[in-house]
Amino acid sequence: MLKLVRAIISRDLRLAMRRRTDIVSALFFFIIVVSLFPLGVGPEPELLRKLAPGVLWVAALLATMLSLPRLFADDQRDGTLEQLALAPQPLGLIVLGKVLAHWLVSGLPLALLAPVLGLQFDLSNDALWVLACSLLIGTPALSGIGAIGAALTLGVRGGGVLLSLLVLPLYIPVLIFGAGAVDATVTGLGAQAHLSLLAALTLGGVFFAPWPTAAALRIALE
């Protein structure tokens, strides 16, 4: 079973490497959205510090959304999805592999990049650390929950907008605890509680989301 998950991760990573523009454009979107805020609201450090956690996290949500519509659409178009559905293993495991691969090319780079962007908001070193940690812990949940939406809107015309409407409300808990962790550090409270809850959301998101996703994919294939 692990072999299958590894096989799908390595296949998806190889595909992503051959099509780097997708990853790079999502990252640039993240960079630009985050950078617009200090320019727009003015240079008061106090205000920027207050805004930073929310802005960075919302931008991360939106950047993740960008790559979601293609999570299953490419596989469906070329017939690979049928073959995956006919593989002699649970489809949920294959989805798990795809979710992990999606996180590696979308969530992980965001988490690594966020502290650098956080400098624009005059965040302290501690806050930058917690920001990176919260994104590292929280973004797998975004990929997991997003997979459900991507599967439900598969093959729907104008599915991208529908996908955002479906998925963004489900991202709210992740946003609250993720931004809350950074906020708590900025105001001097510990971030531990927020990070623990975030980790719980991620575990739930990554390990429970593949099964409804698999069911939605089977319906899309009918």
Place this chain on the structure above:
Amino acid sequence: MLEVSGLECVRGERRLFAGVGFRLSGGEMLYLQGRNGCGKTSLLRILCGLSPVTDGEIRWRGELIGKLGEDYRQELCYLGHHNAIKEELTPLENLLASARLADEALVEGAALDALEMLGLAGREDLACRYLSQGQKRRVALARLVNERRALWVLDEPYVALDPAAIELVAGLIGAHLQRGGLTVLTTHQAVNITAGTVRELRLG
């Protein structure tokens, strides 16, 4: 081994076919015929378990395929309209990746031999996006060379192929039947498979 009885397919408001039944045992092939839109592809997808059975039943080794689930898919090889190959990957990578995802052991040497057999020697390391339609189909069909699963369901395998390649694929199917395998096939071309028993079924 494969028994189908009273199968019905409804698409939207329209009933495509009803009361379709056949039995296939080892070494036999079903040649599915019919005009465009009569439900050949739908029948094949129902056989694979991709589409639900609205009425009738499909049994594999005496058991309903819905109950067998993964045990049935373990013995099933489906080749659909789409080639199921990735344009960004090379033919060799495609072949190895699809074998790994289907949980089959395929070494690189065997994969290279399969590609050579289908006339893709020298193209192994070229991204599939640069191949012609017929060559892409050949990459998809190269899977069959080392395929030892019992039931092959092939939807229009000959599309975009030249006569030499059709001959080759017919040879692969013949060898599969001789090993005691089963095949369900649709095509609008003439079927020239001499090995095994060929049964015909006309829809519509």
